[in-house]
Amino acid sequence: MHAQLVLFDGFDPLDVIAPFEVLAAGSAAVGGALTVELVSAEGPRPVVSGTRGLVLNATAALDPDKPGFVIVPGASGPVDGDPDQVDTIPVLLARFGETAAVPLMRQAMANPDVTVATVCGGSLALAMAGLIEGRNAVTHVLGLDVLEATGVNVVHARVVDDGDLVTAGGVTSGLDLALHLLERSYGPRVAIAVEELFEYERRGTVWK
Structure with a gap:
């Protein structure tokens, strides 16, 4: 099983690192059965975040045929301007819709072996690209009106599980999202083991 975290120019670092760390710890807890990697639509490359030029390296190309999770972060930068x-x-999230990531995400969403997940503005990026109209989802509190305007059914919860689409709210909710994905796929013992390792207890109720 694979967990692909999608990097794009202007991404929010914590949206990526929080679930990456949780899923990597989960992978260790299940003997490496979960492969966790940073990917981009363009393939291996350094990707500049929206936070003071911090760079993370995508080590592979986003592959919509790999079973598991495809996780899309939000963006980091000024809200107004x-x-x-x-x-x-908003500009960075809209720009995501102009990249090669969109057809790949469309393929991933059509793959019954893939669960697409988002952190913070990641759901907005998908919504603005026309990929989740009519679905149940959440995003950062500042973007809920925009998400609803795209035709998404906004749910006020920290994590929203809509089957093959799982979304989470503000930036720190990436921890809760990843723990939920671990529990959903590998059971509560694995999720609790990672909670204990990180000394973190999940917040909020997962809407299903």
């Missing part, structure tokens, strides 16, 4: 001059978060 002239969109023609400033790479605001």
Whole structure:
């Protein structure tokens, strides 16, 4: 089973690192049965985040045929500003929809062996690309109105499990998202073991 965390220019680092760390620990708990990797639509490359130029390296290309999870983070940057001059978060999320990631995500969402998951503005990126209309989802509290305007059924919960689409709210909810994915796939003992290792207890009720 694979967990692919999708990097794109302007991504939010914590949206990626929080679930990456949790899933990597979960992989160790299940004897390496879960492969966790950073990917991009363009293949291996350094990807610049939206937080002070922090760079993470994608080590593989996003593969929609791999069974498991495909996790899309949100973006980091200013919320307000002239969109023609400033790479605001809405600009970065909209730009995601112009990349090669969109057809790959469409393929992933059509694959019955893949669960697509998002952290924070990741659901907005998919929604603005027209990929989750009519689905149940959540995003950061500042983007709920925009998410609803795209035709998504907004659910006010920290994690929303809509079957093959699992979304989470603000940036730290990536921890809760990943723990939920571990529990869903490998059972509560694995999830609790990772909670104990991280000294973190999940917040909120998962909406299903």
